[in-house]
Amino acid sequence: MTFPDASCRTLLCSLALALAALPAHAASVAPRTAQPKLVVVLVVDGLPQEQVTRYRDQFGQGGFRRLLEQGAWFSDAHQAHGITVTAIGHSAVLTGAYPYQHGVIGNNWIDPVTKQSVYCTEDGNFHYIGEETKPDDGTSPAKLRVSTLGDELRYSTGNQAKVVTVSGKDRGAILLAGKTGTAYMYMEKTGNFASSTYYMQQHPQWVQRYQAGKPQDRYYGKSWTPLLADAAYAHDARDDLVPAKPGLRNTFPFSYYSDSGNLDGDYYSRLKSGPFLDQLTLDFAQAAIDGEQLGRNAGGVPDILGVSLSAHDYVNHAYGPESKMSHDHLQRLDRMLAGFFLDLDKKVGMDNVLVVLTADHGFANVPEFSEARGIAAKRIDGAELVKKLNQHLAATFGADKLVMTQSLPNIYLDYELAAKQGVKRADLEDAAARFLLQQDGLAQVYTRTQMEAGAVATRMDLLMRRAWNRQLSGDLMVVTKPAWYFGKGVGGTSHGTPYTYDTNVPLMVYGPRWIKPGSYGQYAEVVDIAPTLAHLLRVRQPSASEGRVLMEVVK
Structure with a gap:
């Protein structure tokens, strides 16, 4: 058997020390797996x-x-x-x-x-x-x-x-x-x-x-x-x-x-x-x-x-x-x-x-x-819901159509009209939310003021906050009770809840x-x-x- 001379031994020792200083896995790193082609x-x-x-x-x-x-x-x-x-x-x-x-x-x-x-x-x-x-x-x-x-x-x-x-x-x-x-x-x-x-x-x-x-x-x-x-x-x-x-x-x-x-x-x-x-x-x-x-x-x-x-x-x-x-x-x-x-x-x-x-x-x-199966469930007519809400707000604040329009679960309020009537935004939102929460099949209402404050206490709060866009979303967001959904007529079902x-x-x-x-x-x-x-x-x-x-x- 032939042994290396002193200079070779020195080189080998240096290499051994260098390898020892590397992370444990580095000496055996395999080539990276190719990316998917599709x-x-x-x-x-x-x-x-x-x-x-x-x-x-x-x-x-x-x-x-x-x-x-x-x-x-x-x-x-x-x-x-x-x-x-x-x-x-x-x-x-x-x-x-x-x-x-x-x-x-x-x-x-x-x-x-x-x-x-x-x-x-x-x-x-x-x-x-x-x-x-x-x-x-x-x-x-x-x-x-x-x-x-x-x-x-x-x-x-x-x-x-x-x-x-x-x-x-x-x-x-x-x-x-x-x-x-x-x-x-x-x-x-x-x-x-x-x-x-x-x-x-x-x-x-x-x-x-x-x-x-x-x-x-x-x-x-x-x-x-x-x-x-x-x-x-x-x-x-x-x-x-x-x-x-x-x-x-x-x-x-x-x-x-x-x-x-x-x-x-x-x-x-x-x-x-x-x-x-x-x-x-x-x-x-x-x-x-x-x-x-x-x-x-x-x-x-x-x-x-x-x-x-x-x-x-x-x-x-x-x-x-x-x-x-x-x-x-x-x-x-x-x-x-x-x-x-x-x-x-x-x-x-x-x-x-x-x-x-x-x-x-x-x-x-x-x-x-x-x-x-014993689970309460129905369809909620969104247009009828908003009609009743407008009637309630008119009786409360003396102004018609304080709800401008809806694209449920988003409801859009007329803050400008409310201001002309001397109605504060928070008061309008609160009155609308309280009324909606009294209606059959509704579980939660989120107001613009709540969303802008960003408070999150529950999982539902978090999911609805993620779904709300400051520039585009409504002034109220309405959540139905479980198994209920917005729709009317007979037959079929839908989705859209948290x-x-x-x-x-x-x-x-x-x-x-x-x-x-x-x-x-x-x-x-x-x-x-x-x-x-x-x-x-x-x-x-x-x-x-x-x-x-x-x-x-x-x-």
């Missing part, structure tokens, strides 16, 4: 967490079960703001922000200047490409005040990264796409998926080819029937406890046709309330993967594909989350997702893909179903190279998605992000 963000519109757990045993192998068993699943994840509606929920996903910052305070709200109702994504400066555009159609993200993860990714890559989103609703696509992505939305007059002139002046060739194939027409005359055997639905609500809205059926089968007998807007609109809309959305997403070559950028620059699946929301609104229809729709969506993941595996490779699945909000049960049936949504993250699989009971929020993805993509967090990085699931 991040797929799936938002199932109107999916409560409890439906995932209730029907889990009936899922197939490749859809939800793949995410639940091979990915990380948070059972206590929430849309942690007090007004749980589609626009706010979608805004949270990739901004990591709450409404008080991102400025999307509802699907609609009252413009502070015109005092007229505005829609969250309407923008008269732009129109749909090749499609009819109404004044309140969603065409741009102008009202979203903050950046998204996609905006930050495109900025950090010199716009090499592609961000493409698709949804059955314009707000579902636009609010995921942010300022610099590209959104495509379902057109109920034609059944096409189209973008707007905010994003481009004409569709790329792949979109034109897709539209020319008219895939939406293949469902004409088809029916939606139960996927599983009758016994699988044994614990769902009886049909008589989920009364349908006027003009709608509440029992299978559901047929897709038009009254004219032609392929027209009547038929394309009907497609929304059933599984075929989601299949069309996923088909278009697959076409986008091919057309935009998503996940195949030079140098491994990541892309983002956002897919908002709208039909579950329509089904739950019509029949309730306890219905056989909602149950079956979720099972069908599970099988669709399995097919979508298989396609992803072929085109990009699932080992190169990071998947996130969540929802924009949950759902209340249909009031008739709740009452059959209660857990509306806030508790799925949060699943799949990506074997980056994510530790398992079931996690830690509290998490949907706003945690953006900072977690920013961490994995090594980009700056969105500008108003307040979520945390979910380090417990990161490898």
